[in-house]
Amino acid sequence: MEITLKTLIFYGFALMTIGSAFAVVTVRNIVHAAFALMVTLFGVAGLYVFLQADFLAATQVIVYVGGILVLILFGVMMTSGRLQMRIHIERGQLILGGGITLALLMLLLTVIANTPKWKNLSDDGTVFVPTTSRIGKLILNEAFLLPFEIASVLLLVALIGAALISRKEIRD
Amino acid sequence: MSEILPSSFFIQIQDASGNWASDFVENVIIPKIPHFPVELGTVLVMIACAGIFVAVVPLLPLVLVLAERKVAARFQNRTGPMRVGPWGTLQTLADGVKLIFKEDFIPPQGDKLLFLLAPYVIFACSFAVFAAIPFSQEIIVSDFNIGIFYIMAISSVIVMGVIMAGWSSNSKWSLLGSLRSAAQIVSYEIPLGLSILTVIMLVGSLSMTDIVATQENGFFSWLIFRSPFTFLAFFIFFISSIAEVNRTPFDLPEAESEIVAGFHTEYSGMRFALFFIAEYANMFAVSAIGVTLFLGGYEGILPGYDFLGGLPGFVIKTLGLVFLMMWLRWTLPRLRVDQLMNLCWKYFIPISFFNILGTGIWGLIFKTDDIWSIGISCTIIYVGLISAYVIAGRVFSRKPEPQASSV
Numbered sequence: 228m229e230i231t232l233k234t235l236i237f238y239g240f241a242l243m244t245i246g247s248a249f250a251v252v253t254v255r256n257i258v259h260a261a262f263a264l265m266v267t268l269f270g271v272a273g274l275y276v277f278l279q280a281d282f283l284a285a286t287q288v289i290v291y292v293g294g295i296l297v298l299i300l301f302g303v304m305m306t307s308g309r310l311q312m313r314i315h316i317e318r319g320q321l322i323l324g325g326g327i328t329l330a331l332l333m334l335l336l337t338v339i340a341n342t343p344k345w346k347n348l349s350d351d352g353t354v355f356v357p358t359t360s361r362i363g364k365l366i367l368n369e370a371f372l373l374p375f376e377i378a379s380v381l382l383l384v385a386l387i388g389a390a391l392i393s394r395k396e397i398r399d
Numbered sequence: 400m401s402e403i404l405p406s407s408f409f410i411q412i413q414d415a416s417g418n419w420a421s422d423f424v425e426n427v428i429i430p431k432i433p434h435f436p437v438e439l440g441t442v443l444v445m446i447a448c449a450g451i452f453v454a455v456v457p458l459l460p461l462v463l464v465l466a467e468r469k470v471a472a473r474f475q476n477r478t479g480p481m482r483v484g485p486w487g488t489l490q491t492l493a494d495g496v497k498l499i500f501k502e503d504f505i506p507p508q509g510d511k512l513l514f515l516l517a518p519y520v521i522f523a524c525s526f527a528v529f530a531a532i533p534f535s536q537e538i539i540v541s542d543f544n545i546g547i548f549y550i551m552a553i554s555s556v557i558v559m560g561v562i563m564a565g566w567s568s569n570s571k572w573s574l575l576g577s578l579r580s581a582a583q584i585v586s587y588e589i590p591l592g593l594s595i596l597t598v599i600m601l602v603g604s605l606s607m608t609d610i611v612a613t614q615e616n617g618f619f620s621w622l623i624f625r626s627p628f629t630f631l632a633f634f635i636f637f638i639s640s641i642a643e644v645n646r647t648p649f650d651l652p653e654a655e656s657e658i659v660a661g662f663h664t665e666y667s668g669m670r671f672a673l674f675f676i677a678e679y680a681n682m683f684a685v686s687a688i689g690v691t692l693f694l695g696g697y698e699g700i701l702p703g704y705d706f707l708g709g710l711p712g713f714v715i716k717t718l719g720l721v722f723l724m725m726w727l728r729w730t731l732p733r734l735r736v737d738q739l740m741n742l743c744w745k746y747f748i749p750i751s752f753f754n755i756l757g758t759g760i761w762g763l764i765f766k767t768d769d770i771w772s773i774g775i776s777c778t779i780i781y782v783g784l785i786s787a788y789v790i791a792g793r794v795f796s797r798k799p800e801p802q803a804s805s806v
Contacts (some may be wrong), residue, residue: 258566264515265559281545285552293555297581300562304578357544359605376425 237277244270261300268292282359452540456529460679467725468680480510501668506568509665513567518666518673520560527553528684533580533607535697546607547595550688551588554643557681558584561652564674565662569697576661579736580645580652586743587642589648589684593631593751595638597758598622598692601629603790611696618700619773623693627779628757633693635747635754637720638684642743644678647728651736676731686720687713694720 244389247266254260268291366375465480465488471481480487505514533539545548558581565577572687601622602610614621623633642649645661653661663674671711690696694716699708707715734742 230544258510259513262516262559262563265556271606281543282548283547285545289548289555293552294585297558297562300559300566301578301581304566304574345619359545374766 233277237274240270240273240277243267244274255378258300261296261303264299265292265296268296281359282362284355406661415662417783430602436726447595449466451542452529453526456526456680457676457682459675461491461495463721464494465684466721469721470725471729474726494672498672499669500719503670504666506570506665509569510567512574513563514665515670516561517564517567519668520563520679521557521677524553524560525680525684528688529605529680531686532687533611533691534687534713535694537709539608540787542606542608544673545605547599547688547692548605551592551595554681554684555584555588557677564666568662568665570665572658572660575658576652579658581740583645583649583651584643586740587639587747589741590635590751591639591643594636595749597629597632597693597751597754600755600758600762601625606730607691607696611691611698613768614695615698615702617698618695618703620702620768621693621695623775624777624780625768626758626761626776627783628754628761629693630776630780631750632754632758633689635751636693636725637689639743639747641724641727642687642739644685645676645682646682646724648673648731648734649729649739650733650737677689682721682724683717686717686724689720690716780805 238373244267247263249268250263251260251267254263268287270283272287275281365371441545453576460795468490469479469487481488483489483493484773505511527552530540530541531550533542533618561580562577565575565580566572568574597608599605602613605609610622618624645652651657653663666674690713697709697713698704699712706712763773765775
């Protein structure tokens with residue numbers, strides 16, 4: 228296989244993703260794990276760029292790193308004052324988790340094995356087309372309008388529910 | 400080679416003829432060293448350009464810190480730094496040299512790895528934002544098709560660095576500061592994003608150069624005057640971005656009188672300087688984004704003339720916004736936490752949603768930007784401002800003066 232700059236950068240991102248994902252599951256300190264997850268999510272965003280999904284890459288960073296990960300850390304910091312917060316793993320969890328992971332691995336391997344040879348879009352001279360307008364049209368014009376609207380209403384309901392639960396009761 | 404990939408992750412200084420870096424390699428390096436690999440050469444040229452960029456941008460804080468101190472001095476009727484260099488102009492340089500030689504103290508009870516990493520996360524993110532800012536027609540590091548979205552994504556990572564710094568210091572002040580900062584940045588990202596969305600709705604593109612290109616017909620084609628809703632959105636954007644960069648009146652994360660210095664309490668020496676540089680670089684970056692989105696970017700004031708356009712015009716407009724931030728800092732007192740959250744969730748977010756609805760209707764009524772739409776928009780803005788002034792005057796003058804609190 229010809230080694231080009233692109234492949235080098237790709238393997239860089241792949242290594243970054245896998246290495247930090249390994250750190251996420253092996254590190255005992257939960258905050259360290261959360262920050263390793265940040266690197267993983269960045270790596271996945273980089274891989275999205277290689278799949279020519281530019282909008283998805285930025286969304287990945289903005290939603291997962293800027294939103295969900297911050298929420299996780301916020302929760303950890305609010306609930307534990309200690310610096311060394313360690314994860315305790317029990318035998319039952321280990322077996323259950325291992326089983327589920329193995330099943331997932333088998334599923335993914337089956338998918339990879341049954342997929343015909345992957346075509347690299349950029350190899351046959353296909354020019355990169357921005358995805359934003361296509362995503363927008365699909366969501367608002369064609370097949371995905373209903374799921375999109377249902378998801379947004381669901382999120383709104385969740386938002387109102389969260390506000391209602393966390394609100395301080397004021398009665399007078 | 401790089402047109403194969405989306406241009407993200409490849410730094411390219413662009414000009415009209417396309418990829419500057421590979422052209423440079425083919426025209427300059429190849430004639431001298433015939434068998435030099437083009438790809439490697441391109442990467443080296445790109446890295447060199449990025450290096451120049453990373454070296455130049457920290458000079459901004461050098462100027463801005465001095466400007467801040469001088470502005471503060473003016474506001475408080477004193478002279479500010481006067482000793483180092485003529486009128487104290489070399490004061491920041493002296494401070495920087497001093498900070499380099501200070502001890503780099505690491506709290507022994509803290510989390511060493513994260514403590515060392517945190518300044519770099521913040522520094523890298525605040526500098527990565529500059530990659531998508533168009534300084535002029537030629538000077539843009541990379542013209543992504545998702546420019547503004549990329550900027551929002553990258554700047555949302557800064558909060559991770561803040562949390563990292565606050566948590567790893569193992570200090571109550573730091574932790575409180577970083578928690579406040581996280582809450583504030585995550586909250587104010589919503590009105591910020593929504594007000595950017597009004598601009599994107601009118602322009603129909605996420606690319607920074609496309610956004611500037613629609614404002615090329617002088618002062619009245621600037622997006623801030625394009626509709627009454629973008630006018631409103633600009634102010635929400637500006638105030639939210641002040642909150643995003645943690646400056647007074649939203650400087651709760653580093654409130655000196657309450658929590659020492661917030662998330663960077665435990666930092667010293669050059670690591671503290673990195674936070675400091677990042678803060679001023681952020682300030683410049685959000686002002687530059689504001690100028691690009693609402694105030695015409697690098698386009699001039701008059702249609703057809705280059706007056707106040709290009710790089711000088713862009714920098715002048717941006718520094719104007721930076722000055723406004725400094726002005727606010729030395730004029731307004733700090734908000735309380737509940738006031739901060741009220742302002743965001745009860746006022747800015749509903750107004751932003753109203754803005755989006757209004758912009759959608761505006762876009763339906765005025766399909767193109769002709770003299771009529773801009774004229775009507777400016778009239779509405781004018782009438783709105785006058786009536787807001789009058790109403791505010793009536794409301795606030797009727798209120799009786801609050802009684803002096805019981806002694």
